[in-house]
Amino acid sequence: GENVEQHPSTLSVQEGDSAVIKCTYSDSASNYFPWYKQELGKRPQLIIDIRSNVGEKKDQRIAVTLNKTAKHFSLHITETQPEDSAVYFCAASTGGTSYDKVIFGPGTSLSVIP
Amino acid sequence: GAVVSQHPSRVICKSGTSVKIECRSLDFQATTMFWYRQFPKQSLMLMATSNEGSKATYEQGVEKDKFLINHASLTLSTLTVTSAHPEDSSFYICSASKGTGELFFGEGSRLTVL
Numbered sequence: 001g002e003n004v005e006q007h008p009s010t011l012s013v014q015e016g017d018s019a020v021i022k023c024t025y026s027d028s029a030s031n032y033f034p035w036y037k038q039e040l041g042k043r044p045q046l047i048i049d050i051r052s053n054v055g056e057k058k059d060q061r062i063a064v065t066l067n068k069t070a071k072h073f074s075l076h077i078t079e080t081q082p083e084d085s086a087v088y089f090c091a092a093s094t095g096g097t098s099y100d101k102v103i104f105g106p107g108t109s110l111s112v113i114p
Numbered sequence: 115g116a117v118v119s120q121h122p123s124r125v126i127c128k129s130g131t132s133v134k135i136e137c138r139s140l141d142f143q144a145t146t147m148f149w150y151r152q153f154p155k156q157s158l159m160l161m162a163t164s165n166e167g168s169k170a171t172y173e174q175g176v177e178k179d180k181f182l183i184n185h186a187s188l189t190l191s192t193l194t195v196t197s198a199h200p201e202d203s204s205f206y207i208c209s210a211s212k213g214t215g216e217l218f219f220g221e222g223s224r225l226t227v228l
Contacts (some may be wrong), residue, residue, distance in 0.1 A: 001174075032215045042220040043207065044158070089157060093215055101148060102209075102217055106157045 002027040004092050006105030008030040013080050023090035023107045024072040033066060033073050034102065040084045047088075048075070050068050080112045115141050118210050120220025127198055128228055135193045135223045137208030143188035148217065149181075152205040154224035161206075164191045198227040 003026040015021050023034075029051045031052035036044035037061065050057045057064050061080075066073040077084055090105040120138040127133050137147055146164050150158040162183050163171045170183035180202075182194040191210075195202050208221040 034216060036217075043221055044217075045219075046216050065227065100215065101160055101163055102215075103160065104150075104158045109155075 002092055002094070003032060004090060004103050006090050006108055007093040008108060009106065009113075010109045011040055012111045012113060015080060015082060017080055019075075019080050019084070019110055019112075020078040021090065021110075022072060023074070023077045023092075023104060023105050024070075025092040026071070027092065028071065031093045031104060032093040032102075033064070033099070034091050034093070035062075035075050036089045036091065036104075038089065038107075044089060076088040077110075080110075082112050082114050085110055085112045090098045115216040116210075116212055116216075117141050118144075118208065118218045118220045120208050120223055123221055123224055124224045124226075126226045126228065129199050130197055131193055131197045133198055133225060135195075135206055135208075135225075136209070137193070137220050139189045139210045139218070141217045142210075142212050144191075144212070145188060147191040147208055147210045149183060149191075149193050150207045150209065152207060152222075154205075155218060158207065161193075195225065198225070200227045201226045 034049035037047045039043040039062045050066050061078045063076040087107045087109050089107045091102045093100045094101045115174045119138045147164045149161045152158050161176045164183050164185040166185045172178045185191040203226050208215040
């Protein structure tokens with residue numbers, strides 16, 4: 001089955017700096033890659049996603065890149081703010097439909113220092 | 115919108131008792147729901163995939179007789195932890211898909227078994 005790895009496990013950055021989180025996946029059939037943000041004690045929230053027919057996607061301060069050949073994808077957060085502090089999970093899915101399970105990486109705890 | 119409601123949010127029970135957790139999609143029909151388990155500071159571990167009107171598909175290592183899943187309608191899935199023990203204490207969270215691949219999570223249920 002699919003295995004998703006994520007690095008680093010913890011990340012501290014100064015406010016205003018950029019943060020980069022990297023993930024790799026094992027199943028070459030995976031074609032949908034979402035990123036979720038989870039604040040302490042709360043439910044995960046989708047922040048951005050990318051499908052295999054796209055190499056890069058950007059939404060304001062957040063961008064995701066995908067390299068299908070190498071089977072890795074990355075999250076980039078620019079101009080970080082204290083409210084960006086949370087745990088971020090990358091994930092992979094083989095279909096991106098209702099029936100396809102989503103497998104999560106181990107998570108990255110991001111701390112943005114004011 | 116895509117709202118998923120889960121309750122109870124917190125439950126404390128005695129060892130040996132059973133606990134039922136409900137997951138409802140409030141404004142859409144979810145043919146598939148997913149149940150995850152999350153230990154403190156860890157990732158979301160997929161337990162099972164629940165399809166309306168059929169038996170749930172459990173991930174390897176998850177005891178189907180221990181964690182009973184029922185998906186009786188397109189808007190309701192339940193997880194029953196049978197004969198709960200302290201090691202079953204965890205954060206259980208459900209999610210549902212609208213067919214795009216994005217998962218919408220419930221609030222989660224924190225189970226404490228004494």
